[in-house]
């Protein structure tokens with residue numbers, strides 16, 4: 551509704567159109583925090599670390615390990631939402647029929663990852679599990695490359711992704727890549743026993759591994775949004791803890 555008021559200017563009656571009182575939508579103000587020139591800005595005193603890696607490479611375990619670090623907040627991947635959105639399970643549907651449900655899952659992954667990226671952090675360092683970048687460059691790409699996602703779905707998701715990354719500040723300061731062999735992930739995945747993942751073949755983990763290697767190690771496929779710290783994650787938990795302690799300073803200084 552426009553607010554108008556009749557005012558008298560130099561004896562004449564003029565209609566003045568007024569703007570409605572500014573209503574601040576919390577989600578929009580979170581997404582479009584801007585400077586005086588209208589550019590989207592991020593609180594530079596804070597930093598964001600994304601822990602990346604293949605399925606069951608040990609990302610959640612890594613976040614758990616760092617979770618009691620002072621001045622650091624961990625945000626795990628919203629997998630619970632992907633398994634249950636208003637009673638539906640897009641993750642399970644995608645594994646059952648990727649051609650039909652790949653777009654559905656990846657649209658929801660993109661939305662929920664956007665939410666994690668833009669969620670204000672109380673601590674100076676935010677450690678996230680994966681990112682909107684890997685959702686697109688690894689998982690969407692894999693569906694498309696393996697001919698399981700129709701081109702129209704890929705194009706629509708890509709347009710969304712390009713708009714989001716161009717208009718919203720999702721900057722990342724460090725990527726920690728937990729590098730594993732697909733065989734290690736296969737063993738850990740079997741041990742974890744997530745119902746939806748029981749049919750994942752070793753080949754699928756090989757394909758995801760190759761995409762991660764091209765993106766973060768060879769850096770030959772897609773833009774890499776931050777410096778990459780590669781950690782050999784084929785080791786047992788005790789050795790992983792040693793790695794994490796060796797790199798703690800570098801990680802927290804991101």
Ligand SMILES: Nc1ncnc2c1ncn2[C@@H]1O[C@H](COP(=O)(O)OP(=O)(O)O)[C@@H](O)[C@H]1O
Nearest residue numbers: 605606607608609610611738742785786787790
């Ligand atoms: N370094 C490790 N050695 C052996 N098992 C591990 C190691 N890291 C994680 N695990 C186990 O492997 C499974 C997958 O780990 P998780 O942290 O959930 O991986 P992700 O979050 O990357 O999917 C879990 O059962 C976890 O306990």
Ligand SMILES: O=c1ccn([C@H]2C[C@H](O)[C@@H](COP(=O)(O)O)O2)c(=O)[nH]1
Nearest residue numbers: 604605606627629659684685689747
């Ligand atoms: O964009 C994405 C991100 C993740 N997934 C799948 C892969 C796994 O089955 C789960 C969660 O991954 P974890 O590596 O165990 O954390 O979600 C996907 O399909 N698309």
